[in-house]
Amino acid sequence: MKVYKFGGASVKDAAGVSNLYEIVSSLNDRPLVVVVSAMGKTTNALEKVLHLAKDAKMQETYQVLELVFEMHRRICYGLFRQNHAIFERLAAIEAEMKFVVEQIPGLPYNQAYDSLVGYGELISTYIVSAYLQEKGLKHQWLDARQYIITDSSWRMAMVNMEETRSRISKLGMNKNDIVLTQGFIGSNNEGHMTTLGREGSDYSAALFAWALGAQSLTLWKDVPGVMSADPAVYSDAEVFSFVPYREAVELTYYGASVIHPKTIKPLENAGIPLLVKSFKEPMLPGTLIAAGDTTVPAVPSRIRKTNQVLITLKPNDLSFVSESMMAAVLQEFHTTGIRIHLMQNSALSLSVCIDYDPVRVEPLLHSLSQRFRLKYNSGLTLLTIRHYLHQPDILAKETKHRKILLEQRSRSTAQYVFGE
Template sequence: MPEVYKFGGASIRDADAIRHLGELLTRQVPPPRALVVSAMGKTTNALEALLDAARGDDSGGYRERLAALRDDHLGVAAALFGTDAPVAADLERLLAALDAAHRRHRDAPYPVHYDHTVGFGELLSTTLVAAWLDEIGLATRWCDARELIVTDDRHQAAGIVWDETCARLTALATRDQRLLITQGFIGATAAGAMTTLGREGSDFSAAILAHCLDAEGLTIWKDVPGVFNADPRRVDNARQLERLSYAEAVEQSWHGAKVIHPRTLAPLQRKAIPLTVRSFLEPEATPSRIGPEPGDGDRVPACILRDDQRLLDIRPADFRFMDEGCLGEVLGHLARHGLHANFLECEAMRLRLAIDARPRACRELLDDLGEAYRVEETCGLTLLTLRHPDAALRQALVGDLPVVTEKATASTAQWLLPSDACPERWRLP
């Protein structure tokens, strides 16, 4: 089975980018079997703001944001196809469905309302991309991921029902030989409730397709040529890693490296499907490859930065030990609100963890912890994680910076630092 391709929002941010995507696909020999596409540009952020406006009873703000979303997508359609293009009617139907979903779910719990709102970004983008590919002569089959990716009902971070998902995808690929194009990030329960797979989850969607279709490989097309040992936008001398193992890629993505979504690699590893990260801006540039065998990326020190961190120092209010029961309770609350412990350190009577500073989720987490725990918060932090560090690297990056807390294992060291004390640009030794 040929490869599965995934394109992120930057690769379809406007009409010119979609044209470029079409040109790139026409040059691929053999062509991919399936295409997974994210929402356009910053659409997911716009939909999250739309949701907040809706739930805040700001009807004027909601309508203005919905109109802006409509203008963005219809503007791209007009730039690609001219006025009165048939795809415009398809976009209007989706926008009407989005508005109806908002009204239907506005009193539902936030995670349910979130999934029935934010997932529309991918439905809109794939409608545009599929229409353009058909326009340039690439026969496509637009597929609704809600009919293919079957999940449980854990909204905002849904789990996959693998047997049913594989059965549906295999049946579709058998009966239709056209290029399959579908949405990243979204799925649905067996009962049809829309779900999402976690923020930035389109990579995971592509891995699901590759796994179920027994693809020869998965290629994720990015605006960078591959995986780096640090973010080249923040670290002056970051270097590209040409090869690294599934295990090392999982470690780096779990700690916050942004090139690959953390859930992407498990379904690929189970079938030894290689993952290639390639630049859609420079498709001939040397890519990065992730597979079963270790490579240079398993040895080279890596630097990972996460901003906007909030440190929670949690202690049982009744002077209990922070035992397995307390840990399970606290981490269960964390999972329910879609939060990830980026830093975690446990002592006899305290648990310290760092989470992304997402105001709504953090507020709801603290409400859940309630009177059973005393919580002290420290905000405005940056989490620095080093993989395979040596003494010279630790000194060069941390040096005399004020450290809020730190921990280290044989292969990983982490520091929580005040963001206002960190340099704007970092440099590896």
């Protein structure tokens, strides 16, 4: 059996949903689990709804929510006759979402996030399921919340691997079965919806593949495979035909957005190959991620993360930056759910580079300022270059005319924090 995952860009409009059907029906991989993300920029739009509701701007909240509903209706108008049952289904879920929005002002932000934003995946799979049924492709719609079981770490839930595997393994798929389900979402022991972190649908698909002992997992993306750099930024970006598991972990750790960071581990543990292919050109070979030693071709990888914050902490009493002080600081980051991308210390200071998320970062800065002298710069870029020795002049080329605020280099990786 195999697992496919289709991201939001692949189902952003009626043509995308139709293309998903064409891929699934023409490639004829069976049995098959199909994991689908929210359509287009739905997640971003629902995050905006959440922010407005938390600010008690309810009129604007419902205006943006209506835009979300209308976008999905437009997709359905391009796929179904006007009296199709999908429109009743959409009306029911719209009413449910409006009720959820009413509760948001009384919930902590992260819990409110999970109560609302995962609806994008549910709507998406309702529409895709209705279209597959319309085209005569038999399948089973599955609620991922009944199978991906997590703790209550809102917005970044930790999966209960044993319980999740137990539930998924009981699906009992026959040789011609197709199962359609959602990425990104799960539920805690109380049955409340949780989310697995931004772009978490890749991880969801990996969990299904791992639990079912799949032959392979294919991520259908809007790029031809894993690339050496973002082609929107670098015109010389190349497609890797092969990437070892461990290099893929390194790339996702440093911020390569084509794959969710947690995706690789369950696949490597089970020896399941991962394919990254283009939904626009499904016959292209894409990238194979599996056991091996080196990428093909052997060229450097460049990963840019924007919207970064560089924080520098200094003890108030000029004491050294000790292991105990660093442990206390790291615990602060852990408690607030903030991941450090780069860290460097001197005798009297500790600097860290992180994503700017105002909901998490502002409370962190306030807490740290109680114990340390604190300076920070925002609006920065973190550039990571893997295997820079493959191209000896790449470091000089990438840092020329940059105002470098922090740099770090190892045998295989160079990182730079700079302002644009």
